[in-house]
Amino acid sequence: MKWLSALRRAPAPPGQGSNTYKVIWNHYARHDAKDWIFTNATDESFESSGRADADRIARLVESGSVVLNIGCGIGRVEKYLAPKVGEAHAVDISGEMIALARRRLEGLPNVHLREVALDEYLSAYPDEKFDLVFSLLVLQHMEKEHAYTYLQDAHRVLKPGGLLFVQFPNFLSPEYSEAFLEPVRQRHLSASRVRTYTVEEARHLMAMLGFEVRGLALEAGGEGNAEIYVTGMRA
Numbered sequence: 203m204k205w206l207s208a209l210r211r212a213p214a215p216p217g218q219g220s221n222t223y224k225v226i227w228n229h230y231a232r233h234d235a236k237d238w239i240f241t242n243a244t245d246e247s248f249e250s251s252g253r254a255d256a257d258r259i260a261r262l263v264e265s266g267s268v269v270l271n272i273g274c275g276i277g278r279v280e281k282y283l284a285p286k287v288g289e290a291h292a293v294d295i296s297g298e299m300i301a302l303a304r305r306r307l308e309g310l311p312n313v314h315l316r317e318v319a320l321d322e323y324l325s326a327y328p329d330e331k332f333d334l335v336f337s338l339l340v341l342q343h344m345e346k347e348h349a350y351t352y353l354q355d356a357h358r359v360l361k362p363g364g365l366l367f368v369q370f371p372n373f374l375s376p377e378y379s380e381a382f383l384e385p386v387r388q389r390h391l392s393a394s395r396v397r398t399y400t401v402e403e404a405r406h407l408m409a410m411l412g413f414e415v416r417g418l419a420l421e422a423g424g425e426g427n428a429e430i431y432v433t434g435m436r437a
Contacts, residue, residue: 222320223295223344223394226394227294227296227298227299227394228296228298228299231301235299236276239275239339240278252278252282255279255338256281256283256286257282259279259334259336259367260283264333267288267333268287268288268289268331268332268333269287269289269290269291269332269335270291270327270331270332270335271291271336271338272293272335272336272337272340273337273338274293274294276299277313280313281306281310284313285310287312288312289312290310291316292313292314292315293316294315295318300315300317323351323352323355324352324355324358324359327359329358329359330359330362330364331359332361332364333361334360334367335359336366336368337356337367338368338369341353341368341370342369342370343393343397345397350407353407354411357412357413360436361436363437364436365416365433365435366434366436367433367434368432369429369430370398370399370404370429370430370432371396371398371428371430372398372401372420372427373399374400374401381395381398382396382398401418401420404430404432408432411434412436412437414435415432415433415434416434417431418430418432419431
């Protein structure tokens with residue numbers, strides 16, 4: 203039920219500048235991080251989703267590959283992906299999420315975590331370092347310009363022939379159409395609200411970034427094809 207994250211009004215973080223990514227996701231990390239990352243998650247469903255996404259990503263790489271996750275949260279995927287790759291790097295804008303991830307992933311020496319500032323993007327990483335960059339359930343919570351810049355940086359840090367694997371929420375699905383309308387009704391445009399895409403937008407975005415689309419799939423969620431998954435290759 204990933205789309206439901208947009209339908210709940212979050213408890214408002216205290217203080218000035220509260221409507222920012224970092225402040226909001228630090229706040230969520232202190233208030234049931236698993237549920238805010240994967241809506242209505244039980245411990246079992248949270249872990250099974252991480253295992254399934256790790257298996258999906260592992261099929262795109264080799265055992266010695268170096269991969270990067272944009273928006274790792276508490277390490278939902280890394281726990282299961284790390285044993286399948288050479289190095290698993292991950293960034294998140296929330297230092298609180300990274301702290302939880304470090305505890306969760308203790309004992310996995312090939313996992314490398316980093317808190318990033320909004321305007322830092324992937325600047326800490328050199329050109330052509332990674333075999334694969336992925337982002338799941340994250341770009342939807344960013345303004346599209348910020349999402350584009352992260353993906354632009356992903357193109358830079360990927361090796362030639364490297365893969366980008368990303369998920370977008372499908373605006374044309376009933377679930378995400380409702381997710382778009384709910385904050386409008388509430389007059390509450392939180393920085394963490396869902397920003398939706400269409401398949402045509404996802405394809406156009408990949409072309410603008412210089413990726414060759416190698417795969418695009420719509421996957422059902424609840425009432426329809428809610429999720430768009432795109433695999434792009436850097437030439």
